[in-house]
Amino acid sequence: xxxxPSGLQLERVAYKRSxxxxxxxxxxxxxxxxxxxxxxxxxGSPGWQKVKETFLDLDTARSALPxxxxxxVLNLWLLLxxxxxxxxxxxxxxxxxxxxxxxxxxVRALATLYTYGFRGMPLIIVLYVLCYGVPGLRFEWTPPVVxxxxxxxxxTYAAYIAEVFRAGIESVHPSQRAxxxxxxxxxxxxxxxxVLPQAVRRVGPALLNDLVALQKDVGLVSIAGVIxxxxxxxxxxxxxxxxxxxxxxxxxFVLLAIPLIAVTDWVTLRxxxxxSAGGTS
Amino acid sequence: xxxxxxxxxxxxxxxxxxxxxxxxxxxxxxxxPDAFGCTADKLPTLAKGKxxxxxxxxVYGPWFVDNKPESGQGFESAVAYAVADKLGYPKxxxxxxxxxxxxxxxxGPKAYDFDINEFSITEDRRKAVDFSTGYYDVKQTVIALKxxxxxxxxxxxxxxxxxLGAQVGxxxxxxxxxxxxxxxxPGVYNNNxxxxxALANGTLDGLVVDLPTAFxxxxxxxxxxxxVGQLPPLPGVQQEQFGLVLDKGSKLTSxxxxxxxxxxxxxxxxxxAKQWLAGADGARELS
Numbered sequence: 001x002x003x004x005p006s007g008l009q010l011e012r013v014a015y016k017r018s019x020x021x022x023x024x025x026x027x028x029x030x031x032x033x034x035x036x037x038x039x040x041x042x043x044g045s046p047g048w049q050k051v052k053e054t055f056l057d058l059d060t061a062r063s064a065l066p067x068x069x070x071x072x073v074l075n076l077w078l079l080l081x082x083x084x085x086x087x088x089x090x091x092x093x094x095x096x097x098x099x100x101x102x103x104x105x106x107v108r109a110l111a112t113l114y115t116y117g118f119r120g121m122p123l124i125i126v127l128y129v130l131c132y133g134v135p136g137l138r139f140e141w142t143p144p145v146v147x148x149x150x151x152x153x154x155x156t157y158a159a160y161i162a163e164v165f166r167a168g169i170e171s172v173h174p175s176q177r178a179x180x181x182x183x184x185x186x187x188x189x190x191x192x193x194x195v196l197p198q199a200v201r202r203v204g205p206a207l208l209n210d211l212v213a214l215q216k217d218v219g220l221v222s223i224a225g226v227i228x229x230x231x232x233x234x235x236x237x238x239x240x241x242x243x244x245x246x247x248x249x250x251x252x253f254v255l256l257a258i259p260l261i262a263v264t265d266w267v268t269l270r271x272x273x274x275x276s277a278g279g280t281s
Numbered sequence: 282x283x284x285x286x287x288x289x290x291x292x293x294x295x296x297x298x299x300x301x302x303x304x305x306x307x308x309x310x311x312x313x314p315d316a317f318g319c320t321a322d323k324l325p326t327l328a329k330g331k332x333x334x335x336x337x338x339x340v341y342g343p344w345f346v347d348n349k350p351e352s353g354q355g356f357e358s359a360v361a362y363a364v365a366d367k368l369g370y371p372k373x374x375x376x377x378x379x380x381x382x383x384x385x386x387x388x389g390p391k392a393y394d395f396d397i398n399e400f401s402i403t404e405d406r407r408k409a410v411d412f413s414t415g416y417y418d419v420k421q422t423v424i425a426l427k428x429x430x431x432x433x434x435x436x437x438x439x440x441x442x443x444x445l446g447a448q449v450g451x452x453x454x455x456x457x458x459x460x461x462x463x464x465x466x467p468g469v470y471n472n473n474x475x476x477x478x479a480l481a482n483g484t485l486d487g488l489v490v491d492l493p494t495a496f497x498x499x500x501x502x503x504x505x506x507x508x509v510g511q512l513p514p515l516p517g518v519q520q521e522q523f524g525l526v527l528d529k530g531s532k533l534t535s536x537x538x539x540x541x542x543x544x545x546x547x548x549x550x551x552x553x554a555k556q557w558l559a560g561a562d563g564a565r566e567l568s
Contacts, residue, residue, distance in 0.1 A: 050388040050529070054409065132475070136482035145468075145484055225446055225468030225479055235469065238450025241386040241409030 057244045064236040064245035071232030072252060078150055078218040078228075083211055085154035090161025095191065097162065098169050111162070118159035123220055126152040131224035149221030157214055164206045168199030204271065208264035212257055229253070319536030321369035326394045326533070332370040334361050335393025335526075338379035341473065343497045343557050344399060350377045356493070356557035357397045360416050363549055364395075364525070367540035382450065385526060386410055395525040395537055399491065401452040402524040411534040414541045415522025416550055421456040422495035422564060423509040425487040426480065434509050437461055437567050443486040448473050452521060453489040456512050461489075477503055496559040510567035 005013070042048060096104075097111045118126070130152040131145045142148075172195045180190040200207075222231035229249045236245035327333045336357070339348045345355035353362050353372065365375045378392050385396045386409055401419065402412045423440065425432050431443045440461050446468030447453035457467040468485055470476035473494070480488045481503055490498065492511060499506045514521050525541065527534045544550045 047389055054388040132478045132482060132484075135479075135484045138483060142483075145479075222469070223471055223475065225470055225475075225484065227466065227469055231449065231469055234449055235454065238382075239403075239405055239455070241406040243387065 053242075055243045055247055057242055060236075060240055060242045060244040061248050064233060064248055067232040067236055068229050068245060068249050068252065071227050071229035071249075074146070074221075074226060074228045075215075075218055078146075078153070078221060079215050082150050082153045082157065082218055083214060085150070086157035086161050086210075086214070087207070089154060089158035091165050093158060093162035094165030094169060097166050115159045115162050118156050119163070121156070123153065123156045123217060124223065126156050127220055127223055131221070145224040146221060146226045149224045149226070150218075153214070153218055153221070157210065157217075160210055161207065164203045164210065165199065167206075168203035169195055171202055172198045201271065205264055205268040208260065208267060212260050212264065215257060215260065216253060319368055319539060321374065324368060324533060324536060327392075328376065331374050331376050332365045332368065333376045333378055333392070333394045334365070335378050335380035335385060335391070335396035336361075336398045337381060337385075340398065341494070341497075342501070343493050343559075351375075354557075356417070356553055357399070359553045359557060360544070360550065361397050363544050363553065364416075364537060364540045367543060368536060388529075391528040391531075394531075394533055395527050397525050399523050400526045402522050403452070403518075410529055411527040411531050412524035413527065413534065413538045414545075415524050416541050416545070417523040417554065419452075419521050419523055420492045420514075421453050421460075421489055421512045421521070422492045423461075423487045423489055423512065423567070424480070424495045424499050424503075424506055425509050426483075426503070427505045427507055429486050431487050431509055432507060434567070435565070437512070440487065440509075440567070444468065444484065445487045445489060446470060446476050446479055446485040447489045448476055452515065453491065455515055457489050459515050460512050473498075480506070492564060493558040495564070500559070508564050510565035512567055 045051075093111045093114060096107050097115070099108060127149055130148045134148050135142045135145065143151075176194055176198070177190055180194040181187075185193065219228040219230045222228045227235070229252065230246075233245035233249035237243055321330065321332075324332075334350070336345070336350050340350060340355075340357075341348075343355060344357040346352060346358070347354075350358045350361070353359060362372060362375060365372075380392055380396055382398075384392070385398070385400075386406075388409075395413065399419075400406075400412070402415055406412070423431070423434070423445070425434075429443075431440055434440055434443075437460065441463050442465075443463060444465055444467075445457050445461065445463050447457055447470070449469045449471060454467065454469060457463065468476070468479055470479065473490065476485070476488050476490075477498065479485045487509060488498075489512070495508050499508055525537055527537060541550075
């Protein structure tokens with residue numbers, strides 16, 4: 001005998017369906033009302049025509065695009081080198097900070113001072129000091145300002161990343177270290193094979209977050225005189241007094257960030273599933 | 282203050298003298314504001330009876346003195362007060378407001394009646410803002426440290442291999458990319474203070490600024506520096522000029538332009554330029 005839902009059950013199902021339909025309709029209606037309201041408010045405003053010409057002019061966008069893309073190349077190179085540099089330096093500082101033993105006090109103190117100092121110091125000040133101060137020393141050879149700027153970004157971001165790594169390292173349960181040591185692994189072997197692999201995996205999402213932020217901050221080297229994507233847009237804006245190039249640069253940055261953000265979300269989700277669901281994947 | 286007032290008084294005396302012996306046209310323009318229908322009581326300024334003049338913060342010499350536009354000292358401060366006077370606003374009816382570059386050119390209500398801050402008039406920019414007629418004919422100039430490799434440059438060709446820089450968004454920057462066309466990418470700086478620092482610390486071989494700024498920087502601001510030479514105007518431009526910026530379609534534009542025209546034809550602009558800006562003497566023309 002097949003299952004025959006009772007009249008009451010049928011009623012319940014129908015009721016549920018009607019409620020679901022109702023909430024979909026309400027959601028759709030409120031979205032439409034809000035959207036239309038916004039569009040009408042913006043496009044109907046007295047200054048809309050002017051704003052449209054100033055911020056959304058296709059011809060200006062087209063003519064600014066090559067210069068902005070040219071500047072973007074610098075952003076990408078800087079992102080690559082600064083991300084690698086900041087990760088390496090950050091990891092080093094984190095490991096130094098977690099060293100045990102009285103003899104390591106000076107380096108631990110130094111590392112702590114560094115993370116305190118450079119997380120507090122605005123990046124733009126570090127850039128000024130390095131990009132304008134170092135050439136002023138007039139050494140026999142001074143690296144180009146873009147390298148100095150990259151260095152400023154690395155030491156600033158490494159301070160944040162060091163703290164992220166440190167949190168990861170400290171989140172590994174002490175019993176793991178104890179087990180490793182009792183198996184005869186040295187301190188460094190424990191660090192390399194037991195602690196760091198777990199620590200890095202746990203802080204992956206936070207690191208990717210920093211990477212997304214870094215992607216936007218590398219452009220600050222433009223204060224040293226080099227032309228990144230935003231600076232290129234600024235030059236175009238000043239030529240035409242039209243702000244569309246900024247929108248162009250902004251959209252390009254968003255397009256660049258989307259894959260990175262998607263990867264971040266995916267990694268976070270995967271980690272959460274693995275850690276909380278008890279190995280179902 | 283007293284000195285500025287004296288300068289104004291001298292200016293007015295010169296005006297009167299001119300009116301006395303000028304042609305009919307001069308006379309007409311010198312019968313004070315109402316001759317061209319632009320009087321303080323009729324002008325639709327932001328604040329009734331006041332003229333609000335915008336400029337950036339900070340502002341630099343020789344255009345302003347000590348970052349105080351309200352002092353009447355410095356070329357642009359003096360020009361602003363002269364224009365205000367022409368429109369019938371005495372000194373105490375002038376209100377200064379500080380407007381950053383982006384805010385000055387952005388769409389939307391402006392915080393000023395006109396803005397004076399070395400804005401070069403170009404056709405592209407005219408699409409976004411109104412300009413008065415030009416109040417100063419400007420030339421772009423290369424300056425360098427005496428120790429720089431381009432200190433003795435005699436032609437534009439001598440500058441091609443140099444590291445040059447300019448402030449972002451200026452026609453000085455355009456002069457590098459469109460007139461000099463150096464082999465290396467030019468340096469672009471947020472402001473002339475950064476650019477000066479880059480010149481002084483050796484990052485740049487040469488800096489491009491307008492001629493009065495060049496005299497000011499080499500004379501008062503950067504030790505052991507010199508003017509390498511003046512550059513020809515940008516391609517397709519007869520003569521670069523600074524103009525007052527007004528909101529696009531401002532009702533004041535024609536009045537302000539007429540005031541500037543009168544100050545030009547009666548010699549006031551030349552007089553102020555002589556008072557506040559060094560002449561072009563001794564600045565070699567590069568070609």
